Amino acid sequence: MKHPLDACSAWRKSSYSGGGDGNNCVEIAATPSHTAVRDSKAPTRATLTFRAPAFAPFLQALKSAPLR
Template sequence: MDNWRKSTYSGEGDGNECVEIANSPTHVAVRDSKAPHRATLTFPSTAFSAFVENLKRR
């Protein structure tokens, strides 16, 4: 996956440190923006969507 992106809320004032995500048709990968060449976590798209929706409700 090479379409990595991070939140528009991540900026210079925040130290520019956050997670980045990349989508494929069936999965979402997550990595640390400070260490992009290290390990990534990969989730099925449906599971990641459910996770994000749960976060929005809190």
């Protein structure tokens, strides 16, 4: 069974879409209780879903991680 956010029409593309055609990014969709993240190049594949209170720490961890 898919998560309700999988069918969400409010997906937003990241502002850090990369150069060129802007396809190297992720999309997010949010409800009051959850935030979902998916690959913009493969929107029908798996979705990473966070409870709302966990999403901000996830983003902070990404920002503080060293680039590889």
